[in-house]
Amino acid sequence: MPPQLLTITVHPLDAGRARLRLTGDLDFDTAPELVAAAADARRDGHQHLLIDLSEVGLCDSSGLSALVVVHRAGTGPIELTGVGPSLQALLARTGLAELLAVAPPVVDGQAVREVG
Numbered sequence: 001m002p003p004q005l006l007t008i009t010v011h012p013l014d015a016g017r018a019r020l021r022l023t024g025d026l027d028f029d030t031a032p033e034l035v036a037a038a039a040d041a042r043r044d045g046h047q048h049l050l051i052d053l054s055e056v057g058l059c060d061s062s063g064l065s066a067l068v069v070v071h072r073a074g075t076g077p078i079e080l081t082g083v084g085p086s087l088q089a090l091l092a093r094t095g096l097a098e099l100l101a102v103a104p105p106v107v108d109g110q111a112v113r114e115v116g
Contacts, residue, residue, distance in 0.1 A: 004057055006023070006025060006034070017049075017050065020051050021055070026056050027059070027063055034051075047075050050081055051078055053081065080101065081102070
């Protein structure tokens with residue numbers, strides 16, 4: 001399967017917050033796009049970033065590195081949402097689940113909390 005280009009859409013939420021919705025592959029070729037989009041959002045006054053990964057097909061080590069760079073470069077928190085099982089397992093194996101906040105999925109504007 002050929003690699004998918006990465007599209008990043010920035011949606012301002014409320015004061016100081018924005019959602020970055022990623023669609024495609026977050027890999028060696030596209031990771032710098034995430035770092036640049038996050039920097040742009042922060043320059044626009046959005047320090048708290050919600051990074052929506054629900055439409056990301058592939059996230060390799062470069063993608064993970066970009067998430068860490070965005071986390072460390074900011075003056076506000078980042079939260080990951082839409083993290084699928086394979087990416088969740090990768091975050092856990094690499095220890096990044098302890099560093100990066102993973103928010104519960106959002107459906108119709110409401111956080112969905114797992115029970116059990």
